[in-house]
Amino acid sequence: MSQHIIVIGAGPAGLAFARAYQCGAGRGGAGRNAARITIVERQSRDAIAAPAPDGREIALTGQSVRMLGDLGVWPMILAEEAWPLQGARVLDGGSSFVMAIDAHRGRAADGGTLGMMVSNHIIRRALHDALGLENGQDKGIDLVCDATVTGIERNDSGVTVRLDGGETLSGDMVIAADSRFSTARAMLGIGVDMLPTGKSMLLARVEHEADHGGLASEWFDYGQTIAMLPLAPKMSSFVLTVPHAAAQHIASLGSEALGAIITERTHGRWGQCQARTPAHVYPLTMTYSHHFSGQRAALIGDAAVGMHPVTAHGFNFGLMGAVRLARAMQRSGDVARGAMLRSWAIRHRAATLPLYIATRSLVGLYTDEHVAARLTRRAVLRLGGTAPVRGALSRLLSANAG
Numbered sequence: 001m002s003q004h005i006i007v008i009g010a011g012p013a014g015l016a017f018a019r020a021y022q023c024g025a026g027r028g029g030a031g032r033n034a035a036r037i038t039i040v041e042r043q044s045r046d047a048i049a050a051p052a053p054d055g056r057e058i059a060l061t062g063q064s065v066r067m068l069g070d071l072g073v074w075p076m077i078l079a080e081e082a083w084p085l086q087g088a089r090v091l092d093g094g095s096s097f098v099m100a101i102d103a104h105r106g107r108a109a110d111g112g113t114l115g116m117m118v119s120n121h122i123i124r125r126a127l128h129d130a131l132g133l134e135n136g137q138d139k140g141i142d143l144v145c146d147a148t149v150t151g152i153e154r155n156d157s158g159v160t161v162r163l164d165g166g167e168t169l170s171g172d173m174v175i176a177a178d179s180r181f182s183t184a185r186a187m188l189g190i191g192v193d194m195l196p197t198g199k200s201m202l203l204a205r206v207e208h209e210a211d212h213g214g215l216a217s218e219w220f221d222y223g224q225t226i227a228m229l230p231l232a233p234k235m236s237s238f239v240l241t242v243p244h245a246a247a248q249h250i251a252s253l254g255s256e257a258l259g260a261i262i263t264e265r266t267h268g269r270w271g272q273c274q275a276r277t278p279a280h281v282y283p284l285t286m287t288y289s290h291h292f293s294g295q296r297a298a299l300i301g302d303a304a305v306g307m308h309p310v311t312a313h314g315f316n317f318g319l320m321g322a323v324r325l326a327r328a329m330q331r332s333g334d335v336a337r338g339a340m341l342r343s344w345a346i347r348h349r350a351a352t353l354p355l356y357i358a359t360r361s362l363v364g365l366y367t368d369e370h371v372a373a374r375l376t377r378r379a380v381l382r383l384g385g386t387a388p389v390r391g392a393l394s395r396l397l398s399a400n401a402g
């Protein structure tokens with residue numbers, strides 16, 4: 001009898017795992033013995049099939065774009081829904097020094113870009129569509145919506161997952177993909193390092209007078225960090241990091257006032273700015289789970305690693321971890337084999353921990369307003385401006401670690 005995997009959360013990571021497993025099974029990876037997958041999601045089916053915009057514009061690395069292509073997800077994204085990221089510029093306060101990060105020239109397959117910008121809700125929609133759940137055929141995947149997981153039990157022979165309606169699901173393996181504040185992780189008894197930054201990110205799409213040239217700008221100013229992420233011509237995603245109360249206050253203003261505040265806070269670098277969407281606010285907490293696997297269990301996506309968006313790697317890591325786990329399961333033949341899960345977890349920690357630690361240091365350095373910190377970050381920026389460091393950063397951002 002085929003095995004059964006229960007995935008908790010139909011966010012980008014949970015859907016990416018299901019799609020990677022489905023693709024591998026179709027290519028003969030697990031053949032006729034492919035496991036069945038049930039995805040449990042607390043939101044409605046409509047919210048998963050046609051997700052609403054949430055303000056997040058995701059910078060996908062070249063490696064992620066290739067993986068989404070292999071999974072048949074990239075073709076579900078329309079040409080006008082993806083914008084090339086040609087490079088990035090990092091500025092510090094009032095200093096005239098600019099660190100430029102350009103696309104790694106060695107990868108012709110990436111078309112000389114650092115990556116692609118795609119809205120989070122478009123990625124979610126594309127992942128859902130690629131699963132082909134709506135066409136009535138059995139694709140080996142069941143999506144159970146409007147159901148919240150309230151309990152998990154495991155023993156040597158299987159797992160039992162309890163839902164809020166009182167039903168239970170029995171399976172061989174459970175995968176937590178239920179966000180950085182994962183309750184499934186707690187139910188599995190896995191601890192987590194949590195770093196609340198005390199800041200929030202405010203996001204809104206803006207139309208502006210100046211041309212962005214496909215370049216992202218990250219500006220560590222005094223008391224605020226601003227990023228402008230290039231979308232359509234003269235359209236960017238404005239990203240402001242400030243204390244939570246300030247972000248909430250700005251988000252409560254009407255679109256005209258929001259545009260005026262963006263023009264003022266960007267010091268007119270992009271000319272007059274007009275807000276084209278309402279603002280969304282995300283409190284920023286970084287998380288790193290103590291373990292990514294356990295008996296008949298694994299954590300993927302933000303449930304494993306909750307990155308700070310400043311280095312734009314949360315989904316990129318989530319996708320990589322989900323795809324590698326699906327492949328490891330198919331190679332193993334037993335989706336819950338302990339040695340396979342441990343080896344996947346070790347590899348995913350090795351791939352994510354260095355950038356997680358670097359990001360945590362960066363966040364600390366750039367939110368500290370003491371004179372020593374200001375001098376240090378100016379030095380770091382200048383060191384980063386040297387060719388070898390710039391090249392390494394470019395390779396990391398465009399291709400991702402191995």
Ligand SMILES: Cc1cc2nc3c(=O)[nH]c(=O)nc-3n(C[C@H](O)[C@H](O)[C@H](O)COP(=O)(O)OP(=O)(O)OC[C@H]3O[C@@H](n4cnc5c(N)ncnc54)[C@H](O)[C@@H]3O)c2cc1C
Nearest residue numbers: 009011012013042059149178179301302312313314315316
């Ligand atoms: C402002 C911002 C900008 C970002 N920019 C980038 C970027 O440029 N590049 C990048 O790679 N990443 C970026 N990210 C990170 C990226 O958005 C996340 O890594 C990604 O969305 C996480 O996906 P996930 O599936 O792990 O979790 P989520 O998207 O949080 O999905 C979790 C799902 O689980 C469901 N769920 C939760 N609990 C339960 C339960 N008990 N029972 C059933 N269902 C449950 C939820 O309803 C949800 O659908 C950004 C994040 C933010 C906040």
